[in-house]
Amino acid sequence: MATIQHPYLLFLGDAPDQLAAKTANGVKVWRPEWCIGQFRLPGCKADLGLPDVSIEEAAAQGAKTVILGVANRGGFIPESWIVELVKALGLGMDIASGLHTKITAIPSLKDAAERNGRKLFDVRHPSRDYPVASGKPRPGKRLLTVGTDVSVGKMFTTLAIEKEMRARGLNADFRATGQTGIFIAGEGASIDAVIADFISGCVETLAPANSEDHWDLIEGQGSLYNVSYSGVTLGLIHGAQADALVMCHEIGRPHMRGLPDYPVPEIPTAMDTILHMAKMVNEDVKFVGVSLNTSNVSADEAAAFKAKTAEQTGLPVVDPLKDGVAPIVDRLLAG
Amino acid sequence: MATIQHPYLLFLGDAPDQLAAKTANGVKVWRPEWCIGQFRLPGCKADLGLPDVSIEEAAAQGAKTVILGVANRGGFIPESWIVELVKALGLGMDIASGLHTKITAIPSLKDAAERNGRKLFDVRHPSRDYPVASGKPRPGKRLLTVGTDVSVGKMFTTLAIEKEMRARGLNADFRATGQTGIFIAGEGASIDAVIADFISGCVETLAPANSEDHWDLIEGQGSLYNVSYSGVTLGLIHGAQADALVMCHEIGRPHMRGLPDYPVPEIPTAMDTILHMAKMVNEDVKFVGVSLNTSNVSADEAAAFKAKTAEQTGLPVVDPLKDGVAPIVDRLLAG
The missing domain is CATH 3.40.50.720 (NAD(P)-binding Rossmann-like Domain)
Known part of the structure; x- marks a missing residue:
């Protein structure tokens, strides 16, 4: 595009x-x-x-x-x-x-x-064809946001990380995979509208080889656990070859969006599954933070949930809207 | 269609x-x-x-x-x-x-x-739109073939199972997800050509609710480990809500097809991953057999590999071309 x-x-x-x-x-x-x-x-x-x-x-x-x-x-x-x-x-x-x-x-x-x-x-419709993913390792660093479900703040988190990294003078670009993100980036692709065979290839195109000190910050979509759209998410994970992952979650969601029979997975459980799939393309990938949408719960509940999640995962845990994402960027840079 | x-x-x-x-x-x-x-x-x-x-x-x-x-x-x-x-x-x-x-x-x-x-x-191009998958449990039984890679005999295995089940007077239909299968079934959809958001929804449409004694035998595509097409495979797994899975593998393949940097996974490893993802939509899903393409190795090597795989998995292991699939159907019916 x-x-x-x-x-x-x-x-x-x-x-x-x-x-x-x-x-x-x-x-x-x-x-x-x-x-x-x-x-x-x-x-x-x-x-x-x-x-x-x-x-x-x-x-x-x-x-x-x-x-x-x-x-x-x-x-x-x-x-x-x-x-x-x-x-x-x-x-x-x-x-x-x-x-x-x-x-x-x-x-x-x-x-x-x-x-x-x-x-x-x-922007909701692909304006070009994408190649089949090559799966080849490529230079440059990549971060991907993933989630327990759809609409849990993946775009927001990715943009907040871009803002924080740029404020620190780092070489980082948000890579858009959905319509709002495309307007914000000025370019990108609505990954969910791509032909199934080319999901990963589209991501390889959106976040191509880059200089070693450059971070592509890739906007995640869907969830491996949201069975309506999970194919999009796995294609994203395999196309991204991420070095770093950030887990996004909304506290208090009663069930998976649009799927009343499906409970939202626990954060550590979802992280295990995602990491297993992400390691297929990059053995060294790791989580660098958890980003929570706390808007549905009280401040006390949010604090308790954050503390529990930090203990379970050993990662910085933030509400990006209230806390910013500096601790996640710190962890990212700590390598 | x-x-x-x-x-x-x-x-x-x-x-x-x-x-x-x-x-x-x-x-x-x-x-x-x-x-x-x-x-x-x-x-x-x-x-x-x-x-x-x-x-x-x-x-x-x-x-x-x-x-x-x-x-x-x-x-x-x-x-x-x-x-x-x-x-x-x-x-x-x-x-x-x-x-x-x-x-x-x-x-x-x-x-x-x-x-x-x-x-x-x-038949390579979808002639209709598909809905977003509902993920709702639906009556009828479904079997899905899965693989360590693309082109390992999933269509062949599925059709052999249909033939064996029909010969026993069972109520079973092959459900085609690729072009050759569509000609053979007279209907179906090329799942890899569907828009990414609708992969699982397409499978729900191809294998809809049916009578309790009916088996849909769904032709698998790709592999969770073939990172060029893995999104298609996960969409298939989540749309199928399979009760039974059959693992397909080609002995002696040097690396994943089209991906020289990627080793072919071991069968038990791949089965663990697939089962984990398939359980998200049906907690009771299980493997009922392993289907091997043995054409690249000697009869002795094939026999040794079969024996090892049977021991590792506890499942019937066949080359459908040489042995038929009766032991897999026996296991399927044993429940």
């Missing part, structure tokens, strides 16, 4: 609530310096706290790409959005969409993009 | 050697009663030992589908094939292709199929 150019205009359309703009919010949180403003239509119920700007104002302020980081209703893109998007293309902006609906399949957008020499990105 | 209708005409075209017709040969071996004959063009170097028939003769003998079970050179379908395939469509036959090249993307074939109300099947 070509790189998505910033600065961005975050297009919220007529989002029915704040949650519908979750992706755009992630971009604003992690790349505020890339975000010129938000564009809202009448009836929009989401607000990212950014300046409201029109398409024309965004263009005048130098926006390079309109980010469709919002859920659309009923799986189609309303005409009221199309009018504005065509205007943006005419004013020299590209459009990058995180919708399931492909903007590249909408004739009026495709025509306007061609007419104006602009690009359309459908 | 709709069912591919038989009887079949096996189209060999101008196959450069016998190996190029490997898929067609698999169909002939396992479904001889479905194969009216073979169609060969001048220069064809493959021979399945079936009667040579023209398209017209095949139609007159009642062939319902032309099977393109042959490798094409350079990734395109020559005009000499197209002429014959258009003729077949005109005479009332469908076409089912196992080529990477999509026949549904060739205008002259697409037009001729529409004109004649015939079907085109690209």
